[in-house]
Amino acid sequence: MTDLELEIKNLRISFHTNDGKVQAVRGINLYLNKGETLAIVGESGSGKSVTAKSIMGLLPPNGIVEDGQILYNGENVLKYSEQQYDLIRGRTISMISQDPLSSLDPIMKIGNQMTEVMLLSNGKRRYHTEKVTRRAAFRKAAELLKSVGITDPQNRLKQYPFEFSGGMRQRIVIAIAIASNPEILICDEPTTALDVTIQAQILDLIKTIKTERNMSVIFITHDLGVVAHMADRVAVMYAGKIVEEGTAEDIFYRPAHPYTWALLSSMPDLATHEKLEAIPGSPPNMIFPPKGDAFAGRNRYAMQIDFEREPPLFRITDTHAAATWLLHPQAPKVELPAAVRERIERMKAREERTND
Numbered sequence: 001m002t003d004l005e006l007e008i009k010n011l012r013i014s015f016h017t018n019d020g021k022v023q024a025v026r027g028i029n030l031y032l033n034k035g036e037t038l039a040i041v042g043e044s045g046s047g048k049s050v051t052a053k054s055i056m057g058l059l060p061p062n063g064i065v066e067d068g069q070i071l072y073n074g075e076n077v078l079k080y081s082e083q084q085y086d087l088i089r090g091r092t093i094s095m096i097s098q099d100p101l102s103s104l105d106p107i108m109k110i111g112n113q114m115t116e117v118m119l120l121s122n123g124k125r126r127y128h129t130e131k132v133t134r135r136a137a138f139r140k141a142a143e144l145l146k147s148v149g150i151t152d153p154q155n156r157l158k159q160y161p162f163e164f165s166g167g168m169r170q171r172i173v174i175a176i177a178i179a180s181n182p183e184i185l186i187c188d189e190p191t192t193a194l195d196v197t198i199q200a201q202i203l204d205l206i207k208t209i210k211t212e213r214n215m216s217v218i219f220i221t222h223d224l225g226v227v228a229h230m231a232d233r234v235a236v237m238y239a240g241k242i243v244e245e246g247t248a249e250d251i252f253y254r255p256a257h258p259y260t261w262a263l264l265s266s267m268p269d270l271a272t273h274e275k276l277e278a279i280p281g282s283p284p285n286m287i288f289p290p291k292g293d294a295f296a297g298r299n300r301y302a303m304q305i306d307f308e309r310e311p312p313l314f315r316i317t318d319t320h321a322a323a324t325w326l327l328h329p330q331a332p333k334v335e336l337p338a339a340v341r342e343r344i345e346r347m348k349a350r351e352e353r354t355n356d
Contacts, residue, residue, distance in 0.1 A: 005184060005216045006032040006055070011068035013050055013059070020287040024050045026240035027067070032184070037210060037217040039231035039248075041224050041263065045283050047240040048220045052186050054078070055218075056095055057085040072184075090117065094177040098189035100169035103176070104161040110172055111157030114141040118179050144175040148205060167198035171205065178209060185210065186218045191226060203230060225267045228252060228347070233319075236260050239284055239294035242313070246320035253344055255336075256322035258299045265339040277339055293325070301326065301334050 013025040025047040032038050040048045053059055055070055057080060069076045072088070080088075097103055105113055115137035138157065145153035148171040161169055170190060177185060187206060191199040207230055210217050219227055227234065227248070234251040236244040236259060244257040255261055265277040281298040284290050290297070296306035305325050314327035326334055336344075 003033045003035075004031060005034045005072075006218075007069075007071040008051070008055075009069045009071070011051065011054065011070065012066040013047075013054060014064050014066055015060075016062045016064065017287075022286050023289050024063075024240055024286060025054075026289070028237070028240070028242050030235055030242065030245075032216050032218060033232075034183075034216055035214050036232040037207075037219055037227075037230055039219045039221065039227035039234045040237055041221055041227065041234060042237035043222055043279075043283060045286075046237045048222075048237050049188050051237075052095065052188050052218065052220055055186065056089055056093065057082070058089075058095075090177075090182075091180045092182050093184045093186065094180070094182040095186040095188060096170075096173055096177050096190045098192040100166065100173045100193075101161065103173045104169060106161055108160075109157065110145075110159055110161065110164075111138060111141055114144065114157070114172075114176055114179060117176050140179070141175075144179055145172070148172070148175045148209075149201075150175075167194055167201065170194065170198075170202055174202075174205065174209070178213065178215075181213065182215065184216045184218065186220070188220045189222070191221075199226070206230070223267065224252075224263050236263070239289065240286060241294065241323065243295065243324070244322040246316075250317070250320040252347055254316075254320065255340065256316060256320070256327060257295075257324045258301050258326070259295045260322075261337055261340045262298075264343050265337060267343065293323075303331070 008028060008030040010027050010029060011025050012027050015022040015024055028051065030038070040051065042048055050059070050063070054065060055077070057077065059065070065078055068078070070078050072093070077085070077088070115134060118137040118140060119134065141157055142153040145156055150156055150168060150171055164172065190206070191202050194202060203226065206217065209215070219230060221227060231248045233247055234245065235242050236251065236257065238259050244251065244255070244260050251260060255264060262277070262279045266279060279298060284294050284297065292308050293299070293302070293306040293311055296302040299306065303325060311323045311325045313321045313323045315321045316327065325331055
């Protein structure tokens with residue numbers, strides 16, 4: 001029996017705008033194993049959220065899937081009708097967005113929103129063994145609020161979203177997302193709108209829920225630091241492509257792509273005293289994708305070939321690969337930037353102290 005939960009093959013997605021066709025996702029391949037956390041990391045506009053929304057069947061009307069497959073339980077969900085999507089969306093695959101207010105109805109009490117999800121899920125899910133009554137749904141809603149750290153849940157169910165803080169609203173969204181016991185939870189920048197202290201609490205909550213419920217998680221973020229202690233594997237995405245993928249240890253301790261180096265160099269931590277390195281330039285206009293490596297124009301280590309030919313994904317180990325010409329046997333040897341080496345040493349030291 002395979003551990004494979006979800007597989008994305010050669011996915012290509014574009015958006016048709018007044019200015020032209022935006023090539024948002026350009027032939028990516030990803031997989032998610034049962035019970036693991038896969039982090040997809042990259043700057044805004046790299047295609048991370050588009051990929052997540054395509055799994056959920058939530059692309060806007062101008063979004064077109066030009067090629068590829070998204071296989072869940074052996075079925076290509078890209079061929080699903082809206083009715084078929086309704087059997088999995090929010091039920092076996094749930095999603096948490098970065099803005100909890102956009103996920104909650106401002107004029108409906110929290111209890112009604114939560115019970116509505118459970119009642120609909122019970123009626124439409126393919127496999128369910130018991131009928132959920134409204135009273136039972138309210139009991140379960142109170143239990144869910146308590147499980148995500150909201151005290152006095154019985155009374156809180158009677159309140160509206162505006163009566164909760166941003167962190168509490170995100171906890172409610174998480175409770176709703178796990179109400180139907182999904183197999184996969186997609187977290188799309190779930191802590192972006194929160195302050196640092198609340199971010200840590202939400203991350204710990206997601207990690208705990210994932211372990212307790214044995215869920216698989218896809219975590220999307222622009223900040224590598226957010227997933228440092230959450231992810232089992234990491235895919236680094238840039239200009240619609242996966243430029244590096246590997247285990248968390250591969251990416252954080254043995255990064256191979258200059259873009260990953262840049263992300264690590266710009267990642268703050270408590271031991272950072274010097275000025276953080278900003279990534280120079282801007283991502284390319286994806287109406288006119290670059291001919292070669294899309295990161296070449298921002299890459300201080302770029303060679304002539306980077307501007308002429310797109311690099312393949314070079315396999316470094318069984319778990320680690322990167323799409324950079326620096327890995328070609330004939331490429332000049334480039335040392336890790338000092339800022340990246342120092343960051344890695346600090347991470348290793350911190351991990352050793354934690355383990356001790």
